[in-house]
Amino acid sequence: MSNATLEKGINSFVKMIDAPIASFFSSCVSCGMCADACLFYQETGDVKYTPIAKLEPLRRAWEQEYTLFGRLKKLLGLSKKITNEELKQHTELVYNSCTMCARCSMVCPVGNDIAYMIRKMREGMAAGGFAPAGLIGASNRAVEIGSPMGLTLHALSAQIKHAEKATGITINLDKSDVEYMVLLSSMELINFPEYLEAIAKIFKQAGKTWTISSTAFEATNSGIQIGSSDIARILVKRIVDSAEKLKVKTVISPECGHAFTAIRYEGPNLIGRKYNFEVKHILEVLDSFNEAGLLPTEGLEKEKLTFHDPCSLARKGGVIDEPRRLLKKVSDNFTEMTDHGARNWCCGGGGGASAIEEGEPLRLKAFKTKQKQIEETEATTLVTACANCRIVLEEGVEHYNMDMPIVGLTELLAEHLVDKPKQKLKKEAKQ
Amino acid sequence: MQKLNATLMDELNRRGISRRSFLQYCVVLASTMGLSPVMANQLPEKLLNTKRQSVIWLSFQECTGCAEAITRADKLTLENLIFNFISLDYQHTLMAASGSAAEEAKHNAIEKNKGKYILIVDGSIPIKDGGVYSTVAGETNLDILKRDAKDAMAIVSLGSCAAFGGLPQAQPNPTGAVSVDEIIKDKPIINIPGCPPIPNIITGVLAHVLTFGIPTLDQYKRPVAFYGSSVHDNCYRRPFYDKGMFATNFDDEAARSGWCLYKLGCKGPMTHNACAVEKWNGGVSFPIQSGHGCIGCSEKDFWDSGGFYESMASPVVSAETISMAAVAGVGVGVAATALNKIKKAKSLKNSEPVTIKDLKQEEA
Amino acid sequence: MDDYMSLLLLSKGLLFEIALVIFIFGVLLRLFEIFSLGRKKDLSEPKANPTIIGIKTIFTRSIPSYEMMTKRGFLIVNGIIFHVGLFIVVFLLAPHITVIDRLIDLSWSPLSSQIINFATVVTIFSMIVILVHRFTHPVMKALTTSGDYVAWIVTFLPIISGYMAYNHLLLPYNLILALHILSVDLLLIVLPFSKLSHSFTFFMARYYSGTISGRKGVQL
Known part of the structure; x- marks a missing residue:
């Protein structure tokens, strides 16, 4: 067994630095606008949370290793070394107080993608042994048990049975040659079992075949959050292997932001090839059902709704119009927050932050921005499409006594689903 | 007597x-x-x-x-x-x-x-x-x-x-x-x-x-x-300089219309003399009035101050120098590329796969 | 011996030549340093054309968002004024165009000197404002390093000396013109290796950033 060392961490920095990062560091003019986009700086006013400042060790690694003057300074012993002490201090900055929400990347006037750099910096932090305990634990469970929350196949089977009983629909495990392979997040399974029922109902109504893999039901990826491509690869590989073994056409990411980006955008790069199947977020699938007339709903929500865009879904995933089209099917009383879609504010728990216990007070403090945005809408129900956001939002809502139910969009749609025979649906679609 | x-x-x-x-x-x-x-x-x-x-x-x-x-x-x-x-x-x-x-x-x-x-x-x-x-x-x-x-x-x-x-x-x-x-x-x-x-x-x-x-x-x-003010200060073509109107050729319409001769090498702005006021030949004319830029004859080293037809701020740089710099830049750039690539390859070689067992430093 | 003419000749002759050589060399070196680090081909299925959004981002990122205008509007407006002013002063003053024409055989119509003179005053003012802002804004103060001041100084010197030269202030014209060109020489030498490198790397940064979000079909 080999331990993490500072050298491994620095080596990883050097390995991760690419042309985009070099161009980003070359372009920074220290204007500090990234701080104003960051929920952690916004609510604390503490300059140490300035996004670009969190990257200082990575910046020095770039300067010392990849620039002429940096090399000269290093040769003459004039450069400031990256130390254990410094990186230990950066754990809080790179993990606890950064959700990789990429709001900073969005506002940087020279176009620096700071979230991209944080993701790369975490590679070195993880390799150097500077990752927070919460994420190390999650990664361990994800690799060894199959789920970051330690959820086993046994627990899944119980949930499936429960859902089958509630809906009267049979849910098949490991059925090959079906159209869709549905992934779940353990958070969802434990906290929001209604999701599984909603999926079963909607897919039955749409007449689509689907399955869940017993070897790869977990969609979340702790490797991405902790910043270890090696661990992330193992987790993605499981899904890819199962999907290709079952010969499914499409793999569906559940209502979980980072799981979607992990499989959809990072996955192929982790395993080094393109997939033989498509990856879609559940909202993208539902939207396509809706477009094909396969998602008949009735009735409208009585409550005034607003929608929290999960960062990984909207700004970092490109799923922005789909939830709105779906929401308008079941509500005529839907209000947007001031900053929504690609400009949304993070719930405060993304990028693995919610798994870091000691980060909770800061997280709750940072939630205030979201709180304000929600309260301004005067909505009575908050809809979202990410189990992690949902839990963090629930914590925040509770902490600030907001008294507001939070629901997943998929479940909301399932509640309004009309049970119509397929023939009739097809006829309607033709008209 | x-x-x-x-x-x-x-x-x-x-x-x-x-x-x-x-x-x-x-x-x-x-x-x-x-x-x-x-x-x-x-x-x-x-x-x-x-x-x-x-x-x-x-x-x-x-x-x-x-x-x-x-x-x-x-x-x-x-x-x-x-x-x-x-x-x-x-x-x-x-x-x-x-x-x-x-x-x-x-x-x-x-x-x-x-x-x-x-x-x-x-x-x-x-x-x-x-x-x-x-x-x-x-x-x-x-x-x-x-x-x-x-x-x-x-x-x-x-x-x-x-x-x-x-x-x-x-x-x-x-x-x-x-x-x-x-x-x-x-x-x-x-x-x-x-x-x-x-x-x-x-x-x-x-x-x-x-x-x-x-x-x-x-x-x-x-x-x-x-010699307190420059030829440029008192030049009757000065308004054209201020408006950014310049002759680019000695026989173009602009030159005939009295536009500024700066681009044709006029050294008026750096030449301290009273030509534009006193003029020559009993006040008949002075060089700029007759269509030629001031050559700065009353200034120190005017003969060696660049060509008479080069505008005064014009650098004296040969195309060879520029291409030499480009060649040097590309050369050193290629060397830097090699160094960076070696460094990156070394970091790749040095890196061991991170497993879940490697996420902590040894307790001191 | 007070030989301003020799200084002028030196500044626009040998020193300018050296500065230009270092500038070209430096920019090329920096570009090589950046591009040599490469970028892995992205294998994920793009939701939109990353290249197109990347190119678009180079331009769209110049437009500030409403949110940032409400938070840092002062800095943004001042920054825009500074950059526009600097552009006007550097590229639209007749003598500067002549220099560029001389170097790369390209020229365009200049603006009137009065407008340039006004733009210079505005630019100088915006630079002083940004300096004060740097001293006082908590985030900027914390981020600012000596490199930021170096960048400010080498940018400020040519502007102030150019203004003095045009308006014949304080010093003999030959001397102030020589100092102006000397400060430009300094700027050329420092630019590629300082924070001012953003002047040629920001295109790349914006492009890369645009391709990253563009792949996901998002134009930020």
């Missing part, structure tokens, strides 16, 4: 010049000299009572253009009056005497006016190889200057050669030509640069010396009254 102790008033009377036209001249002179109202009022009186001033004019490495400029008036003018009024005791181009007689005349004048004569110098002084490159009567310019300057009241360095070294000093300066003030350090020196200088300035400065003494000089020992 003029009487040696005659005043200017006597001279005026002799020539039949009316007091009215003299006063008019004084007004013009006072304004060109930049005199204060008080001094301007005193000027006619002072001038009229001025005694004939002994002047010794030494010509060294020069082209006689300076002397031509002041003597070649097509008609007798009041400006020339001043020049005619002074007692020019030695000027080897103009004087009637020649040979040893001429040298003797100079010697006598110096002896008679010790500490009172004005020494005018045109031309630079070669000092290389003991000054052998220019001699008069077997004596080097250097020796002549040193000796004749000793008892002078003041020295007027006439023209850019005497004032700044001028053309003879242009690179590679084969004769080691220098200006007067590089040799004489202990006498008041007035520089009247120009190639040649404007005649009005010469008479104006002489008038000032005769009446009020040495005029106010700038750091180049030039009379501020004449």
